[in-house]
Every structure is written in structure tokens, then in C-alpha cells.
Amino acid sequence: MSMESHFQLERLIHRAARYLDEQDYAGFLSLFSENAEYLITVRAPELEQKMTWMQQSRTELGERLEAMDKHEWEIAREEQSRLISIDIVEISGEISRTSTNFVIYRTHNEGQSECFAVGRYEDEWCLHGENWQLQRREVVLKTRQLPVLSPLPI
Amino acid sequence: MSLPLRLDGQNRPELPATHYIDNRIYTDAAIFALEQKSILAATWRFVCHESELPNVSDYRLVTVAGKEIILLRDESGSIAAFYNNCPHRGARILRHPAGKLEEGRMTCFYHLWSFDSGGHCLNISQPGAYQGTDISRQQTGLKPVRVEMIFGLVFVCLDDQVPGLEEFLGEEAINAMRIPFGSANLEVFHFHRVEFNANWKLFVETNNEGYHELLHLLNRTTAVAEQEYRRRKWLMHDNGHISLEHAKIGYGNLKYESREEDTLPGMEPNGHVVVNLFPDMMLNCRSTVIRLDSLVPLSESRTVLECRGLGVAGDSEAVRRKRVRHHNQVWGPTGVNLAEDLWAVQTQMQNMRSGTSRFSIIAREEEGPMSDQSLRNYYAEWARLTGLQAHDPGLVENRS
Numbered sequence: 320m321s322m323e324s325h326f327q328l329e330r331l332i333h334r335a336a337r338y339l340d341e342q343d344y345a346g347f348l349s350l351f352s353e354n355a356e357y358l359i360t361v362r363a364p365e366l367e368q369k370m371t372w373m374q375q376s377r378t379e380l381g382e383r384l385e386a387m388d389k390h391e392w393e394i395a396r397e398e399q400s401r402l403i404s405i406d407i408v409e410i411s412g413e414i415s416r417t418s419t420n421f422v423i424y425r426t427h428n429e430g431q432s433e434c435f436a437v438g439r440y441e442d443e444w445c446l447h448g449e450n451w452q453l454q455r456r457e458v459v460l461k462t463r464q465l466p467v468l469s470p471l472p473i
Numbered sequence: 474m475s476l477p478l479r480l481d482g483q484n485r486p487e488l489p490a491t492h493y494i495d496n497r498i499y500t501d502a503a504i505f506a507l508e509q510k511s512i513l514a515a516t517w518r519f520v521c522h523e524s525e526l527p528n529v530s531d532y533r534l535v536t537v538a539g540k541e542i543i544l545l546r547d548e549s550g551s552i553a554a555f556y557n558n559c560p561h562r563g564a565r566i567l568r569h570p571a572g573k574l575e576e577g578r579m580t581c582f583y584h585l586w587s588f589d590s591g592g593h594c595l596n597i598s599q600p601g602a603y604q605g606t607d608i609s610r611q612q613t614g615l616k617p618v619r620v621e622m623i624f625g626l627v628f629v630c631l632d633d634q635v636p637g638l639e640e641f642l643g644e645e646a647i648n649a650m651r652i653p654f655g656s657a658n659l660e661v662f663h664f665h666r667v668e669f670n671a672n673w674k675l676f677v678e679t680n681n682e683g684y685h686e687l688l689h690l691l692n693r694t695t696a697v698a699e700q701e702y703r704r705r706k707w708l709m710h711d712n713g714h715i716s717l718e719h720a721k722i723g724y725g726n727l728k729y730e731s732r733e734e735d736t737l738p739g740m741e742p743n744g745h746v747v748v749n750l751f752p753d754m755m756l757n758c759r760s761t762v763i764r765l766d767s768l769v770p771l772s773e774s775r776t777v778l779e780c781r782g783l784g785v786a787g788d789s790e791a792v793r794r795k796r797v798r799h800h801n802q803v804w805g806p807t808g809v810n811l812a813e814d815l816w817a818v819q820t821q822m823q824n825m826r827s828g829t830s831r832f833s834i835i836a837r838e839e840e841g842p843m844s845d846q847s848l849r850n851y852y853a854e855w856a857r858l859t860g861l862q863a864h865d866p867g868l869v870e871n872r873s
Contacts, residue, residue, distance in 0.1 A: 359807060365533065365571045365664045366525065371797050372665075373807040383809070389690045390809060393816040464666050468812035 336401040344384040352452040359458040398426040413446040436462040492836035496825040499672035505773035514538035514631040524660035530574040547590040555615035624654035643711035656739035663782030671822035673770035680755040683842030707847040713751030713854025732760035
């Protein structure tokens with residue numbers, strides 16, 4: 320079970336990255352359990368504290384993504400590409416924890432690409448039947464000055 | 474009888490001079506150089522909130538008019554400011570965005586000259602070689618910068634000749650800030666910067682006019698439709714400062730959490746307060762939480778926006794979480810509005826730089842917050858300080 324879970328978790332992390340790259344937000348949300356939480360946090364050396372930039376339930380995130388087309392968000396009209404490196408997978412019964420480093424590139428409409436953000440996905444998973452679901456994703460950003468702001472999940 | 478010229482962004486509009494802008498004020502490097510001297514270095518500029526320097530020896534680096542400044546809490550507990558420049562050979566003395574002075578001193582990493590929190594020189598390394606010159610520890614120090622504070626908001630001014638902060642703000646603007654800034658012990662819980670490709674004044678305009686709220690789904694849904702919100706007026710104060718009459722917002726219209734509870738001291742439930750200080754600061758309070766915007770203009774076409782979120786010092790964990798949530802919904806790097814404002818000004822800048830947009834219209838005359846009177850008021854002050862006219866700045870090279 321452990322090795323099978325290990326492979327399944329790695330596959331799900333890669334799938335989450337692909338869903339975000341492809342702006343398949345329905346697919347992305349399908350990886351979360353009903354009461355899951357999504358956060359983006361950043362450490363601010365100016366304040367010597369950790370800041371929360373986004374904290375949403377799965378439902379709130381779904382509502383924001385549903386209204387996406389009514390907003391004028393530059394980032395929603397660009398392409399992104401994620402490079403991920405799964406660093407830690409810890410499985411303990413029906414709970415697991417993974418830590419994944421990421422680099423995200425953005426490609427402008429005009430075609431040039433640049434780095435958008437670097438950081439880590441700190442994920443908590445729970446086993447529902449035979450499938451792992453995201454219980455909590457914390458996006459720990461190292462990049463504090465984003466080249467384009469993101470009301471969308473990172 | 475000739476027909477009026479077509480309004481196409483390139484023909485000079487047939488409007489009163491106060492009602493349109495020559496877009497060269499956004500794109501001309503010589504105008505930006507003049508602004509640096511006559512506005513950005515010659516007015517009081519917000520740089521941080523006192524809660525960012527809670528203890529003696531805490532410091533923070535800020536940039537004003539292209540110059541880096543050390544803000545620090547000195548031994549007496551006051552906030553002092555100095556250029557971050559070693560008087561020996563010009564190296565940066567402090568190199569981290571914020572921190573605490575080690576043993577209360579700043580040591581230049583290049584040749585190890587050191588200074589106390591009052592800017593006095595504590596050590597000149599191997600001073601014997603300066604015998605025979607006037608160079609001595611007693612005659613050496615960091616160059617101080619004027620710093621003053623009101624309601625916990627820290628301002629600096631690079632010009633030693635202009636009047637003090639209170640005179641610059643004026644009684645009306647100070648009264649407009651009093652709630653909530655004067656009625657609570659506030660602290661910063663959020664700080665972020667974003668660099669964007671547009672002239673700094675274009676972003677100021679997003680804070681100074683209400684017409685563009687039609688851009689934002691949030692405002693279209695929760696505010697613009699509210700009678701009280703539509704009726705409120707911009708109030709013009711001395712020296713280019715403005716504020717909006719208070720109004721209530723219908724947050725429930727967008728499935729947003731009501732802001733009737735845990736309001737900041739003095740604020741009405743679902744209340745909204747906006748005070749914009751010339752030249753580049755916005756104080757915006759949405760009932761439970763405050764956003765402070767300020768700008769670091771880098772060039773005529775590149776600007777850094779600094780955003781802060783504030784709550785009440787000593788908030789319970791639950792209340793602070795709520796304030797952070799309310800802050801992030803609208804503002805901040807993941808908020809629904811700020812990304813839209815920044816995209817809008819960058820597309821403006823693109824067309825202004827290419828010359829396809831030569832003139833901008835600021836001609837709306839109405840009672841409500843969508844009037845352009847706030848912009849006309851802004852450019853009257855801009856003209857007073859630069860000596861230029863926004864509708865026809867002329868050949869600036871000869872004046873700067």
C-alpha cells in the first residue's frame with residue numbers, strides 16, 4: 320500500500336501542476352476534498368513575519384474561479400509552465416504529507432517567457448476509500464515581488 | 474462653421490485646458506526628472522507605519538526620489554532617518570530590507586567605519602593615516618533626513634526648506650484621516666511590492682477617480698449600485714489632498730462576508746473611508762481593515778507600488794484572521810481588484826509611449842465619485858509644483 324500510495328501521490332502532484340498549467344480549474348478542484356483549504360503564504364522580512372496572501376475554502380476558491388471570466392486579470396490570459404520537484408513524501412495511515420519545490424514560468428501573449436514565481440507546495444492528503452485527496456495546500460512563495468499579480472491559484 | 478475635431482486620442486481635444494492631459498507628462502524622461510526634484514523630493518512622502526519599527530535599533534530601508542534611506546528607532550525611542558550612504562566612499566551601509574542594528578551600531582562592510590543610531594561616527598578604522606587632515610570621528614556622521622509622524626504614519630521629506638508635515642497635510646486632510654487612523658493603535662500585518670511598466674501618476678489616478686470602478690466586478694456589484702455610494706462626493710483639501718465622503722458598501726451583494734462586526738474603532742459597519750494624499754499615497758479603509766498604498770517611481774515608465782494592510786494592535790487571533798481575509802479579498806497580490814488596476818495602467822502606458830495615445834480626457838462633471846474634479850485638482854497642484862501645465866507641458870528640457 321505504501322509504495323502504491325507513494326506513486327499515486329506523485330501522480331496527483333504532477334496532475335495538479337498540469338491542471339494549473341492548462342487552466343483546468345475544475346480538474347484542479349477535483350483533487351481537493353470537500354472541506355479542503357487553500358493558502359498562499361509568504362515570509363516578509365520587512366515585517367519579520369509570515370503573511371497570508373490567500374486563504375480560501377474549496378467552495379470559495381470555486382466561486383472565484385467561476386467568476387474569472389467577469390474579471391480583467393492579465394494572468395488569466397497568459398500561459399504558465401510549472402517545473403516541479405517532489406522532495407518529501409511521508410505516509411502515515413490515512414494521512415500523508417508531501418513537499419514539492421516549484422518554478423513557474425509565464426509566457427506572454429507576445430511569446431516571450433520569464434520566471435513568474437518560485438516556492439514550495441506543502442500538501443496534506445487524506446485517504447478517501449482508495450484515493451488520496453488534497454486536504455490542505457499551502458503555497459509557500461519565495462518570490463515576494465511577483466511580475467504580475469495572481470488572483471488565481473498558483 | 475467647422476466641425477469639432479474628432480476625439481481620437483491624437484487630436485488635441487477642444488476642451489478647457491484643465492479638462493485634458495498631454496500624455497507626454499507620463500512618457501517624457503525630462504518631465505520625470507523635473508518631478509523627482511520638484512515633487513517627489515520636495516513633498517512629505519509616506520514611507521512606513523511606526524509599527525514596522527517596534528523596538529529600539531529596529532531599522533527599515535526605504536527609497537524616496539531615487540535615494541535609499543535608513544529609517545530606524547533610535548536610543549531615545551524616536552524614529553530617525555539617514556541616507557544609506559557611508560560618508561567615507563559611498564558604499565551602502567545597511568543591505569537588508571529590514572532588521573535590527575547589531576549592538577546598536579551600523580558598520581559599513583567596505584572599510585568598517587561604524588555609526589550609532591543617531592548617525593554619529595563611532596569608529597574610523599586605522600585613523601592614524603588621517604592625521605594632518607580635518608577628518609575625525611567627531612566631524613563625521615550620516616546625513617540625516619527630515620522625518621515626522623502623524624497617527625503612526627511615518628513621512629520623510631528630502632527638502633530642508635519646505636514647511637513641516639502638519640502644514641503640508643493641512644487641517645482638513647488631517648481631520649479626514651482621524652477616523653480610523655487617529656482612533657486606534659494600528660499595526661501593519663501585510664506588506665508587498667509590485668513593479669510595473671507604467672508612469673507613477675497613472676496608478677495614482679486609479680485611486681483618485683471613481684469612474685474606473687466600472688472595471689471592477691467587485692465595485693460594480695457591491696458599491697456602484699448603492700445609492701449612498703453614488704451620491705458621495707470628492708472633497709478637495711489644501712495642497713492637492715482629497716478625500717471621499719463616507720459611504721456604506723453592500724458586501725452581501727457579491728456573496729461577500731458582511732463587514733458589520735469587528736469594525737475598526739470609529740468606523741461604521743460596512744463603512745468606507747478614502748483619503749488620498751498628494752502626491753502618491755492612498756489610505757483606504759473598508760470597515761474592518763485598512764490598505765495603504767504608496768509609490769516608488771523608478772523612471773517615467775517604471776514604478777514600484779508598495780501596499781500595506783493594517784489592523785488593530787492586539788487583535789485576537791480570530792479577528793486578525795478576519796481582517797487578513799477581508800484585506801486579501803479586494804487588495805493584495807491575490808485580491809480581485811489590484812491586478813485589474815495594474816493591467817489597465819500598463820496598457821495605457823503602452824499606447825502613450827508608442828504615441829497612439831497623445832491626449833487623455835479628464836472632463837467628467839458630476840456630483841458623485843465618478844467626477845474628474847479630483848483629477849483636475851491633482852493636476853492643479855502638480856502644475857503649481859512643476860511649473861508645467863498638464864495639458865501642454867512644452868519643451869521641458871529648457872526648464873528642468
